[in-house]
Amino acid sequence: MDTTALVICEHCDSVYRRMPLHHGQTACCTQCGAVLYSNRSLDLDAMLALAVAAMIVLLIANAYPLMQVELGGITRETTLWNIILITFDSKVGLIAVVSALSIFFFPLLQIALYLYVLLPLRLGHVPPAFAGAMHALRQMQPWSMVEVFVLGVLVSVVKLAGVATVSAETGLWGFGVLTLLITALGGFDLRELWDRAAELGE
Amino acid sequence: MNVPRACDLGLIGCDACGKVLQARQHAEHCPRCDAPLRRRKPDSLVRSWALLLSAAILYVPANLLPIMHTVQLLNVEHSTILSGVVLLWKNGSWDLAIIVFVASIVVPLVKIVCLALLLLTAQSGSTWAPRERTQLYRVLEFIGHWSMLDVFVVALLMTLVHFGKFAQVEAGAGVVAFCAVVVLTMLASMSFDPRLIWDQQTDRDAARP
Ligand SMILES: [Zn+2]
Numbered sequence: 001m002d003t004t005a006l007v008i009c010e011h012c013d014s015v016y017r018r019m020p021l022h023h024g025q026t027a028c029c030t031q032c033g034a035v036l037y038s039n040r041s042l043d044l045d046a047m048l049a050l051a052v053a054a055m056i057v058l059l060i061a062n063a064y065p066l067m068q069v070e071l072g073g074i075t076r077e078t079t080l081w082n083i084i085l086i087t088f089d090s091k092v093g094l095i096a097v098v099s100a101l102s103i104f105f106f107p108l109l110q111i112a113l114y115l116y117v118l119l120p121l122r123l124g125h126v127p128p129a130f131a132g133a134m135h136a137l138r139q140m141q142p143w144s145m146v147e148v149f150v151l152g153v154l155v156s157v158v159k160l161a162g163v164a165t166v167s168a169e170t171g172l173w174g175f176g177v178l179t180l181l182i183t184a185l186g187g188f189d190l191r192e193l194w195d196r197a198a199e200l201g202e
Numbered sequence: 203m204n205v206p207r208a209c210d211l212g213l214i215g216c217d218a219c220g221k222v223l224q225a226r227q228h229a230e231h232c233p234r235c236d237a238p239l240r241r242r243k244p245d246s247l248v249r250s251w252a253l254l255l256s257a258a259i260l261y262v263p264a265n266l267l268p269i270m271h272t273v274q275l276l277n278v279e280h281s282t283i284l285s286g287v288v289l290l291w292k293n294g295s296w297d298l299a300i301i302v303f304v305a306s307i308v309v310p311l312v313k314i315v316c317l318a319l320l321l322l323t324a325q326s327g328s329t330w331a332p333r334e335r336t337q338l339y340r341v342l343e344f345i346g347h348w349s350m351l352d353v354f355v356v357a358l359l360m361t362l363v364h365f366g367k368f369a370q371v372e373a374g375a376g377v378v379a380f381c382a383v384v385v386l387t388m389l390a391s392m393s394f395d396p397r398l399i400w401d402q403q404t405d406r407d408a409a410r411p
Protein backbone atom coordinates (compact mmCIF):
# COMPACT_ATOMS: atom_id res chain seq x y z
CA MET A 1 0.00 0.00 0.00
CA ASP A 2 1.29 3.46 -0.89
CA THR A 3 1.14 5.61 2.21
CA THR A 4 2.62 8.81 0.77
CA ALA A 5 -0.77 10.08 -0.47
CA LEU A 6 -2.32 9.63 2.97
CA VAL A 7 -2.64 12.03 5.85
CA ILE A 8 -3.57 11.22 9.44
CA CYS A 9 -5.43 13.68 11.68
CA GLU A 10 -3.24 14.50 14.70
CA HIS A 11 -6.21 14.94 17.00
CA CYS A 12 -8.45 11.95 16.24
CA ASP A 13 -6.39 9.50 14.15
CA SER A 14 -8.70 9.59 11.10
CA VAL A 15 -7.05 8.72 7.78
CA TYR A 16 -7.62 10.70 4.60
CA ARG A 17 -6.31 10.60 1.05
CA ARG A 18 -4.67 13.88 0.08
CA MET A 19 -6.59 15.82 -2.58
CA PRO A 20 -5.37 18.72 -4.64
CA LEU A 21 -6.67 22.01 -3.23
CA HIS A 22 -7.26 25.39 -4.81
CA HIS A 23 -5.05 28.21 -3.68
CA GLY A 24 -5.86 29.38 -0.16
CA GLN A 25 -8.02 26.36 0.64
CA THR A 26 -7.55 24.33 3.79
CA ALA A 27 -8.45 20.68 4.31
CA CYS A 28 -10.09 20.01 7.67
CA CYS A 29 -10.87 16.76 9.43
CA THR A 30 -14.58 15.92 9.04
CA GLN A 31 -14.59 14.13 12.40
CA CYS A 32 -12.95 16.60 14.79
CA GLY A 33 -12.44 19.76 12.71
CA ALA A 34 -8.64 19.89 12.96
CA VAL A 35 -6.66 21.40 10.08
CA LEU A 36 -5.07 18.60 8.03
CA TYR A 37 -3.10 20.51 5.41
CA SER A 38 -3.44 23.68 3.37
CA ASN A 39 -2.60 24.80 -0.05
CA ARG A 40 -0.47 27.73 0.84
CA SER A 41 2.38 26.70 -1.43
CA LEU A 42 5.48 26.65 0.72
CA ASP A 43 7.32 29.85 -0.17
CA LEU A 44 10.90 29.44 1.02
CA ASP A 45 11.86 32.95 -0.11
CA ALA A 46 9.11 34.52 1.97
CA MET A 47 9.97 32.41 5.02
CA LEU A 48 13.64 33.22 4.69
CA ALA A 49 12.91 36.95 4.40
CA LEU A 50 10.75 36.78 7.53
CA ALA A 51 13.45 34.90 9.46
CA VAL A 52 16.19 37.39 8.49
CA ALA A 53 13.95 40.32 9.43
CA ALA A 54 13.02 38.65 12.72
CA MET A 55 16.68 38.13 13.64
CA ILE A 56 17.53 41.81 12.99
CA VAL A 57 14.49 43.04 14.89
CA LEU A 58 15.25 40.71 17.83
CA LEU A 59 18.75 42.17 18.15
CA ILE A 60 17.39 45.74 18.03
CA ALA A 61 14.63 44.94 20.54
CA ASN A 62 17.17 43.58 22.99
CA ALA A 63 19.79 46.30 22.52
CA TYR A 64 17.52 49.31 23.13
CA PRO A 65 15.58 50.22 26.28
CA LEU A 66 11.94 49.17 26.46
CA MET A 67 10.68 52.12 28.40
CA GLN A 68 11.61 55.04 30.57
CA VAL A 69 10.17 55.89 33.96
CA GLU A 70 10.59 59.25 35.68
CA LEU A 71 9.74 60.00 39.29
CA GLY A 72 10.90 62.91 41.44
CA GLY A 73 13.64 63.89 39.00
CA ILE A 74 15.10 60.37 38.78
CA THR A 75 14.89 58.66 35.40
CA ARG A 76 15.14 54.94 34.85
CA GLU A 77 15.41 53.07 31.60
CA THR A 78 15.23 49.35 31.24
CA THR A 79 16.17 46.78 28.64
CA LEU A 80 14.97 43.20 28.70
CA TRP A 81 18.30 42.07 30.16
CA ASN A 82 18.06 44.55 33.07
CA ILE A 83 14.74 42.99 33.93
CA ILE A 84 16.11 39.46 33.79
CA LEU A 85 19.23 40.24 35.84
CA ILE A 86 17.47 42.29 38.52
CA THR A 87 14.73 39.69 38.85
CA PHE A 88 17.35 36.95 39.08
CA ASP A 89 19.01 38.68 42.04
CA SER A 90 15.73 38.98 43.91
CA LYS A 91 13.94 36.35 46.00
CA VAL A 92 12.05 35.13 42.95
CA GLY A 93 14.90 33.98 40.72
CA LEU A 94 12.69 31.32 39.14
CA ILE A 95 10.66 33.89 37.24
CA ALA A 96 13.88 35.39 35.85
CA VAL A 97 14.81 31.99 34.44
CA VAL A 98 11.35 31.49 32.93
CA SER A 99 11.39 35.02 31.47
CA ALA A 100 14.89 34.64 30.01
CA LEU A 101 13.92 31.37 28.33
CA SER A 102 10.52 32.39 27.02
CA ILE A 103 11.30 35.95 25.90
CA PHE A 104 14.95 35.69 24.88
CA PHE A 105 16.52 32.24 24.44
CA PHE A 106 13.64 30.34 22.82
CA PRO A 107 12.76 33.11 20.32
CA LEU A 108 16.46 33.57 19.49
CA LEU A 109 17.03 29.86 19.00
CA GLN A 110 13.80 29.52 17.06
CA ILE A 111 14.83 32.19 14.56
CA ALA A 112 18.41 30.87 14.34
CA LEU A 113 17.10 27.36 13.63
CA TYR A 114 14.72 28.67 10.97
CA LEU A 115 17.69 30.35 9.27
CA TYR A 116 19.80 27.20 9.63
CA VAL A 117 17.10 25.05 8.02
CA LEU A 118 15.72 27.45 5.41
CA LEU A 119 18.91 28.78 3.85
CA PRO A 120 20.33 25.39 2.71
CA LEU A 121 16.86 24.21 1.59
CA ARG A 122 16.54 27.33 -0.52
CA LEU A 123 19.96 26.59 -2.05
CA GLY A 124 18.86 23.05 -2.81
CA HIS A 125 20.41 20.83 -0.17
CA VAL A 126 19.49 19.44 3.24
CA PRO A 127 21.65 20.77 6.09
CA PRO A 128 23.38 18.34 8.49
CA ALA A 129 21.32 17.47 11.58
CA PHE A 130 18.16 18.66 9.80
CA ALA A 131 15.98 16.28 11.82
CA GLY A 132 17.38 17.51 15.15
CA ALA A 133 16.86 21.15 14.19
CA MET A 134 13.28 20.47 13.11
CA HIS A 135 12.44 18.58 16.31
CA ALA A 136 13.85 21.45 18.39
CA LEU A 137 11.79 23.98 16.39
CA ARG A 138 8.58 22.05 16.97
CA GLN A 139 9.15 21.58 20.67
CA MET A 140 10.14 25.19 21.30
CA GLN A 141 7.12 26.77 19.64
CA PRO A 142 4.70 26.73 22.61
CA TRP A 143 7.34 28.11 25.00
CA SER A 144 8.23 31.20 23.04
CA MET A 145 6.15 34.05 24.52
CA VAL A 146 7.19 37.37 23.00
CA GLU A 147 3.55 38.35 22.35
CA VAL A 148 2.58 37.84 26.01
CA PHE A 149 5.56 39.94 27.09
CA VAL A 150 4.50 42.83 24.83
CA LEU A 151 1.05 42.79 26.45
CA GLY A 152 2.80 42.67 29.85
CA VAL A 153 4.77 45.84 29.02
CA LEU A 154 1.56 47.63 28.06
CA VAL A 155 -0.12 46.61 31.32
CA SER A 156 2.93 47.84 33.28
CA VAL A 157 2.87 51.18 31.47
CA VAL A 158 -0.75 51.70 32.51
CA LYS A 159 -0.10 50.56 36.10
CA LEU A 160 2.76 53.03 36.40
CA ALA A 161 1.03 55.90 34.65
CA GLY A 162 -0.67 57.05 37.86
CA VAL A 163 2.57 57.06 39.87
CA ALA A 164 5.31 58.16 37.47
CA THR A 165 5.90 59.53 33.99
CA VAL A 166 6.28 56.60 31.62
CA SER A 167 7.28 56.58 27.97
CA ALA A 168 7.72 53.74 25.50
CA GLU A 169 11.13 53.44 23.84
CA THR A 170 12.64 51.79 20.76
CA GLY A 171 12.89 48.33 22.38
CA LEU A 172 9.14 48.11 22.91
CA TRP A 173 8.40 48.88 19.24
CA GLY A 174 11.03 46.27 18.39
CA PHE A 175 9.25 43.63 20.46
CA GLY A 176 5.93 44.62 18.89
CA VAL A 177 7.30 44.06 15.38
CA LEU A 178 9.05 40.86 16.51
CA THR A 179 5.68 39.50 17.69
CA LEU A 180 4.22 39.98 14.21
CA LEU A 181 7.24 38.39 12.50
CA ILE A 182 7.34 35.34 14.80
CA THR A 183 3.57 34.85 14.44
CA ALA A 184 3.93 34.95 10.64
CA LEU A 185 6.79 32.43 10.76
CA GLY A 186 4.81 30.15 13.08
CA GLY A 187 1.95 30.17 10.57
CA PHE A 188 3.95 27.99 8.17
CA ASP A 189 3.46 24.26 8.56
CA LEU A 190 6.72 22.57 9.59
CA ARG A 191 5.48 19.30 8.09
CA GLU A 192 5.72 20.86 4.63
CA LEU A 193 9.40 21.58 5.27
CA TRP A 194 9.86 17.87 5.99
CA ASP A 195 8.26 17.04 2.66
CA ARG A 196 10.48 19.57 0.88
CA ALA A 197 13.62 18.10 2.48
CA ALA A 198 12.50 14.59 1.52
CA GLU A 199 12.10 15.69 -2.11
CA LEU A 200 15.61 17.15 -2.09
CA GLY A 201 17.06 14.05 -0.45
CA GLU A 202 15.87 11.79 -3.23
CA MET B 203 -19.99 9.34 7.38
CA ASN B 204 -17.44 6.86 8.58
CA VAL B 205 -13.81 7.79 8.22
CA PRO B 206 -11.31 4.98 8.77
CA ARG B 207 -8.89 5.38 11.65
CA ALA B 208 -5.16 4.78 11.44
CA CYS B 209 -5.14 2.33 14.37
CA ASP B 210 -7.74 0.15 12.58
CA LEU B 211 -5.90 0.17 9.24
CA GLY B 212 -2.56 -0.82 10.76
CA LEU B 213 -1.16 2.63 9.99
CA ILE B 214 0.78 4.90 12.28
CA GLY B 215 1.49 8.59 11.82
CA CYS B 216 4.73 10.16 12.98
CA ASP B 217 3.89 12.83 15.60
CA ALA B 218 6.96 14.84 14.69
CA CYS B 219 6.94 15.00 10.88
CA GLY B 220 3.51 13.72 9.88
CA LYS B 221 4.76 10.81 7.77
CA VAL B 222 2.26 7.95 7.41
CA LEU B 223 3.76 4.49 7.90
CA GLN B 224 2.70 0.86 8.03
CA ALA B 225 2.83 -0.04 11.72
CA ARG B 226 4.05 -3.58 10.87
CA GLN B 227 7.15 -2.47 8.97
CA HIS B 228 8.29 0.33 11.22
CA ALA B 229 8.39 -0.84 14.78
CA GLU B 230 10.16 1.87 16.73
CA HIS B 231 11.48 4.89 14.89
CA CYS B 232 10.31 7.03 12.01
CA PRO B 233 12.58 6.38 8.98
CA ARG B 234 12.37 10.02 7.92
CA CYS B 235 12.98 11.93 11.17
CA ASP B 236 14.03 9.22 13.64
CA ALA B 237 11.43 10.24 16.23
CA PRO B 238 10.05 7.36 18.30
CA LEU B 239 6.81 6.08 16.78
CA ARG B 240 3.92 5.89 19.22
CA ARG B 241 0.26 5.18 18.62
CA ARG B 242 -0.67 7.39 21.56
CA LYS B 243 1.30 9.68 23.83
CA PRO B 244 2.91 7.49 26.52
CA ASP B 245 1.05 7.28 29.87
CA SER B 246 -1.05 10.19 28.73
CA LEU B 247 -3.72 10.00 31.43
CA VAL B 248 -1.38 9.38 34.37
CA ARG B 249 1.08 12.12 33.43
CA SER B 250 -1.66 14.58 32.63
CA TRP B 251 -3.47 13.91 35.93
CA ALA B 252 -0.27 14.26 37.97
CA LEU B 253 0.63 17.58 36.37
CA LEU B 254 -2.93 18.86 36.59
CA LEU B 255 -3.32 18.00 40.27
CA SER B 256 -0.02 19.72 41.12
CA ALA B 257 -1.24 22.77 39.24
CA ALA B 258 -4.57 22.72 41.08
CA ILE B 259 -2.83 22.55 44.47
CA LEU B 260 -0.47 25.41 43.63
CA TYR B 261 -3.40 27.45 42.32
CA VAL B 262 -4.40 28.11 45.96
CA PRO B 263 -1.16 29.82 47.16
CA ALA B 264 -0.85 31.48 43.74
CA ASN B 265 -4.08 33.35 44.44
CA LEU B 266 -3.83 33.81 48.21
CA LEU B 267 -0.19 34.87 48.60
CA PRO B 268 0.78 38.38 47.54
CA ILE B 269 2.49 38.56 44.15
CA MET B 270 3.80 42.05 44.80
CA HIS B 271 4.73 44.35 47.70
CA THR B 272 4.50 48.02 46.84
CA VAL B 273 6.23 50.52 49.13
CA GLN B 274 5.10 54.06 48.54
CA LEU B 275 6.05 56.86 50.93
CA LEU B 276 6.34 54.53 53.95
CA ASN B 277 3.06 52.92 53.04
CA VAL B 278 3.40 49.22 52.25
CA GLU B 279 0.77 47.50 50.15
CA HIS B 280 0.60 43.77 49.47
CA SER B 281 -1.22 42.94 46.29
CA THR B 282 -2.55 39.58 45.17
CA ILE B 283 -3.55 38.82 41.60
CA LEU B 284 -7.16 39.74 42.31
CA SER B 285 -6.39 42.98 44.12
CA GLY B 286 -4.18 43.99 41.16
CA VAL B 287 -7.20 43.62 38.89
CA VAL B 288 -9.40 45.61 41.27
CA LEU B 289 -6.82 48.40 41.39
CA LEU B 290 -6.64 48.62 37.59
CA TRP B 291 -10.44 48.77 37.49
CA LYS B 292 -10.63 51.52 40.14
CA ASN B 293 -8.05 53.57 38.30
CA GLY B 294 -10.28 53.59 35.27
CA SER B 295 -8.36 51.16 33.05
CA TRP B 296 -11.29 48.77 32.86
CA ASP B 297 -10.12 47.39 29.50
CA LEU B 298 -6.77 46.27 30.91
CA ALA B 299 -8.47 45.12 34.11
CA ILE B 300 -10.58 42.75 32.00
CA ILE B 301 -7.53 41.51 30.05
CA VAL B 302 -5.57 40.79 33.24
CA PHE B 303 -8.62 39.24 34.91
CA VAL B 304 -9.14 36.90 31.95
CA ALA B 305 -5.46 36.01 31.51
CA SER B 306 -4.62 35.53 35.20
CA ILE B 307 -7.78 34.27 36.85
CA VAL B 308 -10.22 32.95 34.25
CA VAL B 309 -7.72 31.18 31.96
CA PRO B 310 -5.90 29.10 34.62
CA LEU B 311 -9.19 28.11 36.28
CA VAL B 312 -10.88 27.25 32.97
CA LYS B 313 -7.81 25.26 31.98
CA ILE B 314 -7.78 23.23 35.18
CA VAL B 315 -11.53 22.55 35.15
CA CYS B 316 -11.75 21.75 31.42
CA LEU B 317 -8.69 19.54 31.38
CA ALA B 318 -10.08 17.61 34.36
CA LEU B 319 -13.32 17.22 32.39
CA LEU B 320 -11.43 15.95 29.32
CA LEU B 321 -9.43 13.51 31.45
CA LEU B 322 -12.50 12.19 33.29
CA THR B 323 -14.55 11.69 30.14
CA ALA B 324 -11.65 10.08 28.25
CA GLN B 325 -11.02 7.78 31.19
CA SER B 326 -14.61 6.67 31.60
CA GLY B 327 -14.99 6.01 27.88
CA SER B 328 -17.65 8.63 27.36
CA THR B 329 -19.10 8.95 23.85
CA TRP B 330 -20.48 12.39 24.58
CA ALA B 331 -19.68 15.17 22.05
CA PRO B 332 -16.25 13.97 20.89
CA ARG B 333 -15.93 16.71 18.28
CA GLU B 334 -16.67 19.48 20.80
CA ARG B 335 -14.28 17.96 23.34
CA THR B 336 -11.50 17.90 20.75
CA GLN B 337 -12.22 21.54 19.93
CA LEU B 338 -12.12 22.38 23.63
CA TYR B 339 -8.68 20.75 23.78
CA ARG B 340 -7.46 22.95 20.93
CA VAL B 341 -8.74 26.06 22.72
CA LEU B 342 -6.88 25.03 25.90
CA GLU B 343 -3.66 24.55 23.93
CA PHE B 344 -4.05 27.99 22.39
CA ILE B 345 -4.80 30.04 25.51
CA GLY B 346 -2.37 28.35 27.93
CA HIS B 347 0.67 30.59 27.74
CA TRP B 348 -1.25 33.90 27.95
CA SER B 349 -1.49 33.46 31.73
CA MET B 350 2.21 34.23 31.95
CA LEU B 351 1.13 37.89 31.62
CA ASP B 352 1.13 38.67 35.36
CA VAL B 353 4.54 37.06 35.84
CA PHE B 354 6.04 39.41 33.27
CA VAL B 355 4.21 42.40 34.76
CA VAL B 356 5.70 41.71 38.21
CA ALA B 357 9.21 41.32 36.74
CA LEU B 358 8.82 44.62 34.86
CA LEU B 359 7.44 46.57 37.83
CA MET B 360 10.07 45.39 40.29
CA THR B 361 12.79 46.43 37.83
CA LEU B 362 11.32 49.81 36.97
CA VAL B 363 10.08 50.95 40.36
CA HIS B 364 13.30 51.41 42.28
CA PHE B 365 12.95 54.87 43.71
CA GLY B 366 14.05 54.33 47.30
CA LYS B 367 11.52 55.65 49.80
CA PHE B 368 9.37 57.28 47.12
CA ALA B 369 8.32 54.04 45.55
CA GLN B 370 9.62 50.51 45.50
CA VAL B 371 8.14 47.28 44.19
CA GLU B 372 9.20 43.85 45.40
CA ALA B 373 7.99 40.50 44.21
CA GLY B 374 6.03 38.23 46.54
CA ALA B 375 6.07 34.45 46.83
CA GLY B 376 2.69 34.21 45.08
CA VAL B 377 4.27 34.99 41.73
CA VAL B 378 6.50 31.90 41.90
CA ALA B 379 3.49 29.68 42.66
CA PHE B 380 1.55 31.35 39.87
CA CYS B 381 4.39 30.85 37.37
CA ALA B 382 4.51 27.17 38.34
CA VAL B 383 0.73 26.85 37.82
CA VAL B 384 1.03 28.21 34.28
CA VAL B 385 3.96 25.93 33.37
CA LEU B 386 2.28 22.87 34.94
CA THR B 387 -1.06 23.41 33.16
CA MET B 388 0.81 23.84 29.86
CA LEU B 389 2.68 20.57 30.45
CA ALA B 390 -0.55 18.84 31.52
CA SER B 391 -2.39 19.76 28.32
CA MET B 392 0.64 18.77 26.22
CA SER B 393 0.65 15.34 27.87
CA PHE B 394 -3.03 14.76 27.12
CA ASP B 395 -3.67 12.83 23.91
CA PRO B 396 -6.91 13.99 22.21
CA ARG B 397 -7.01 10.75 20.22
CA LEU B 398 -8.08 9.04 23.46
CA ILE B 399 -11.41 10.87 23.14
CA TRP B 400 -11.99 9.04 19.85
CA ASP B 401 -10.66 5.63 20.82
CA GLN B 402 -13.69 4.79 22.95
CA GLN B 403 -15.88 6.30 20.28
CA THR B 404 -14.91 3.70 17.66
CA ASP B 405 -14.95 0.85 20.18
CA ARG B 406 -18.59 1.66 20.90
CA ASP B 407 -19.39 1.96 17.20
CA ALA B 408 -17.87 -1.45 16.60
CA ALA B 409 -19.78 -2.96 19.51
CA ARG B 410 -23.08 -1.67 18.18
CA PRO B 411 -24.88 -4.30 16.04
ZN1 LIG C 1 -9.56 14.74 13.30
Ligand SMILES: [Zn+2]
Binds near residue numbers: 216221234236
Ligand atom coordinates in the same frame (compact mmCIF):
# COMPACT_ATOMS: atom_id res chain seq x y z
ZN1 LIG D 1 8.85 11.29 11.41
